[in-house]
Amino acid sequence: MTSSTCPFCLHGSQRRRAGERSRMSSKVTSATSQKKGTSSATSQKKGKPSKTEKLRLQKEEEERKQREEEEAYLLAEQIEAARLEKERLEREAIERLEAKQLEHREEELGEYRLLIDEKLEDAARWKKDLRTRAKWDRYMLCDGSPDPSVCQEINTFMSLWSEETKEDFQSVLNKSNQVLRLIEELEFFLHDTPAEDLPEGDAAQYAQTVQQLQNLLQQKFDEATEHLLKNAAALSDIDTGNMQNVIANKNVKLCIWANLNKNPRFRGYKFEEEGISFDLPKPLALSNIAVRILHTSYDHLSCQSPTFQPHIREAEENKAEETLRPESGIEEWKPTEEEEEEKPEPGNVAAMEDDVQSEGRKSTLSSMSQREDPEKGAEPQENHGAEADQTTESQPGDITEGQPPSPVQDQPTPNDLLEDDVVDLRQFLSLGGVYYFDVLVLPPQCKQVNGWSMVQLVEGGLQNQPYPQESLLSTSLGLSLQEKDLEGLSSPPVGVSIKVPNDVIFFEEPQVARWDPESKNWKTDVIMSRSYNMEQRLLSFKMDAFHTFTLFQEAYLNMPYESWELKPNGMNEVSLTVTSAFTDIHLEIKDDQCRLAAVSSTDGDLSALLGKWMSPLSLRDAMKRVGLNFFPAEDSPKYVSVNKKSEQVEKMAYKEMALLSPSFALGWSKWNLNCSHEQIVVKVRECRDSSNDDDWSLYLLSPLRTQRLKISESDDTFSDDLYDGSEFHSTLYHMIKDYSSPDAIDRLKHSHHLFVDCVHQLLSMTKVLTYS
Structure with a gap:
């Protein structure tokens, strides 16, 4: 059976479905409108928070900060407690170690003294016995040489030698070796013998004997030079007509030239093998003179200078006593309670150098440098008594309190008041010996008459020729110059050239200074036109006159060590x-x-x-x-x-x-x-x-x-x-x-x-x- 649908029913169904769709559309539209309204309200709320919301947010922020502070405080307390606990444990450990050290201190110091102090004491006794045996061996030597430590023997030796006359230079050279050994022997006594074993009177006697031997040796060189110059004519050179001679041993070298020819065009002479030459000033070319260069490997002049010996201030000698372990009797030292409580902490004291550093290698010898004014030197430091008391209490890192007390400089030492041209022998070393550079009056020559040797005797011995002297040229020529000629007469400087001895080391260019016999100082005031050839070790310079000179080098070039x-x-x-x-x-x-x-x-x-x-x-x-x-x-x-x-x-x-x-x-x-x-x-x-x-x-x-x-x-x-x-x-x-x-x-x-x-x-x- 075939079913059929009623048109009216189908139409009704369609109308129902259309209504449903309409209602659904209305719901969606309403929901969308509602959602838009809500979103608009929320946006409005976020853009403009209410007062209540602000208070709530502020309260939450305060609570958060308070919680963070409480947490940080608790953490800091924990860290501090841990630190204190660590320090306590370390302090207890240090105290245990200190107590253990003190417990064994006497035992350790006793063993230490057996090891080192007794070794040094045994060495001191051995050296004392050695000096006693050496003195006995010197007494038993019996070789004809005097014992310089015995006053009678050395005085007899000097008296007999001074009475000898007409010795030639070679004889004096041979005798000089013995004299230098005697001087060296006495100086060794002074330096090697401890102060407690050398009476003050003996030390003064040895020093006086050394000076007397040095003076006597130079006196004999002068006498032998005079004796040599009296026979200059007999020793003259055929080619030049002058006398030039060299006599030397390992300690002394004599280079002497006598102006016998009197050539007005003579300018100077060079001793080739010795590496020594001089320029003769024109006013002396026609003079009756001789030039002597006596080079000694030793220096007997510097010890006469006021700057030779150190000048230590009394305040520095009387230093504040430090709480230290004594050098001797080390076992007697005991730490105090303050020292146990106050342990010095390490620090940086590199700035300490500023207080002990001096003028910093100022070269007195350099023509470009000037010695600072003594008042601008090391600044006086005050309150040394307080500093001495605080030495053991101050921290090492403190530049002022942690340093040892410095000497009070209320009174400047003689070395602080030196003139600009005076060489400070505490700062500079004399090297290469001394050059005695002299122009001498040529004594009357020995003449042979009928087989007899005749010589005119002149009182006063060897005499220096004055230079510069304005009337020198007129005297030598035997002429009477006009006043206008004297006005034009000049005294040119004296030129010298020497080869620096090979057995000394100069790390810098050698400096030159001349000896001032009045002040007994080495000075640089008249040294001019200095030049130095490092490869040939040749030093040339000029002086206003003939002076004794020597070479200097700064003593502390190699200090401080690296x-x-x-x-x-x-x-x-x-x-x-x-x-x-x-x-x-x-x-x-x-x-x-x-x-x-x-x-x-x-x-x-x-x-x-x-x-x-x-x-x-x-x-x-x-x-x-x-x-x-x-x-x-x-x-x-x-x-x-x-x-x-x-x-x-x-x-x-x-x-x-x-x-x-x-x-x-x-x-x-x-x-x-x-x-x-x-x-x-x-x-x-x-x-x-x-x-x-x-x-x-x-x-x-x-x-x-x-x-x-x-x-x-x-x-x-x-x-x-x-x-x-x-x-x-x-x-x-x-x-x-x-x-x-x-x-x-x-x-x-x-x-x-x-x-x-x-x-x-x-x-x-x-x-x-x-x-x-």
């Missing part, structure tokens, strides 16, 4: 290498003697010195004579920037370094500049077959104790923190003993006392801890 290292080479053998701005020196020590083994750069011939074994005092004098001054004096801080350290701490350090030298290498540390003046930092490593050259450890020495440092040489900042697991000890020996092999310690105990004393002397003379 670095140093003390290294063992075998049993009772070590080497000391010191590096300076100009050269490096290598010293070797074996048993009780030392030598200069090598010099890195030099323009001289040191074959007479290199490799020669001698005592430390003899080596010091020999090196200074050739221009290698690595030995500061007591007043050297006036001229050199030094790393000022406490004198007692420095002396203690040199003793301990000498004790350790047979087994350990010790060297310069940059941190020694950054600790206080009562502390010293050295680097140490044990020398054995398996040791590494970079295996250095740093140790801090102070009056209270010695400790190993945690820092290394390559670190950026200084710290006195203890090395992990280390302890405090009273001496460096016991500190290093904790990290050393038994063989190394055994070598220290069996080292010879004379060797240890020799190392100690050399370290004390070079002062490597304060001049590096």
Whole structure:
């Protein structure tokens, strides 16, 4: 059966569906409108928050900040508590280490004294016995030479020699060698004998005898020169008609020329082999004169100068007593409560150099420089009493309070009041000997008459020819010049050219100064037209007249040192290498003697010195004579920037370094500049077959104790923190003993006392801890 749909019903269905769609569309439109309205309301609310919303947000922000502050406060409290706890633990650990050190202090100091003090005392007794034996051997010598220490013998010798007349120059030269040995013997007595073993009266007698021998020697040279000039005609040269002669030995060289021909065109003469020449001023060409250049390898004039001896102020001599371990009787030192509570902290005291640095290598000899006014020199420092009291309490990093008290300079020393042209012999060294440059009146010549030698005797002995002198030319010609001729007469300067001796070292151009017999000073006031050929070592200059002159070099060119290292080479053998701005020196020590083994750069011939074994005092004098001054004096801080350290701490350090030298290498540390003046930092490593050259450890020495440092040489900042697991000890020996092999310690105990004393002397003379 086929169904059919009613049209009316279909139409109704369509109308229902259309209505539903209309209603759905209306709902969507309404929902969209509602959504738009809500969005508009929300946008309006966000753009303009209400007052309530603002208060709520502000309250939330305040609560958040309060929570953060509370959390930060709690965290800071925790950090501070941790820090305080760490400091407490460290302080307790330090106190335990200090208590342990004090507990074993007497034992360590007793063992230290057995090792080092007894070695040095044994060496002192041995040297005293050696001086006694030498005196006895001198008495038993019986070689005809007088004993210079016996007043009667040396006076008899000088009296007999002074009475001898008509000695030729060669005889005087031969006798001069003996006189110089006597002078050297007396000077050795003065320098080598301790003050307590040399009575003051004997010292004054030796010094007076030295001066008398020096004067007598120069007197005999003058007499022999006069005797030689009386026979100048017989010794004249056929080619020139004048007399020129050279007589020399290893200590003295005489170059003499006599004007016998009187050639008006004569300008000068050169002694070829000796490398000495002079220009004769024209007014002297026709004069009856002789020119003498007497070159002595020694210097007997400088010791007469007021600037030769150091002038130490009384305030510096009477230094404030420091709370330090004494040099002798070291076991008697006890720390005070204040010292236990107040431990100095490390700091940088590099600015300390400004207080001890002097005028800074001012060259008195340079024509371009002028000595500063004494009032502008080192500024006086006040309140030294307060500074002395605060030395142990102040921090090392404090530039003013942490420094040792400086000497009061209320009264300037004689060296501070020198004239501009006077050479300060505390700052400059005389090298190459002395040149006695004189123009002499030619004495009447010896004549042969009927087989007889006849000579006119002239009172007064050898006489100097005055120069410059206005009427000199007219006198020599026997003419009467007009006044207008005298007005045009000039006195030209005297030219000199010398070859600098090969056995001395000049790191800079040699400076020249002439001797002023009135003030007894070396002066630079009349030196002109100086020139120097470094390759030929030829020095030329002019003077206004004939003067005694010498060459100078600044004494402290090689100070302060750049670095140093003390290294063992075998049993009772070590080497000391010191590096300076100009050269490096290598010293070797074996048993009780030392030598200069090598010099890195030099323009001289040191074959007479290199490799020669001698005592430390003899080596010091020999090196200074050739221009290698690595030995500061007591007043050297006036001229050199030094790393000022406490004198007692420095002396203690040199003793301990000498004790350790047979087994350990010790060297310069940059941190020694950054600790206080009562502390010293050295680097140490044990020398054995398996040791590494970079295996250095740093140790801090102070009056209270010695400790190993945690820092290394390559670190950026200084710290006195203890090395992990280390302890405090009273001496460096016991500190290093904790990290050393038994063989190394055994070598220290069996080292010879004379060797240890020799190392100690050399370290004390070079002062490597304060001049590096």
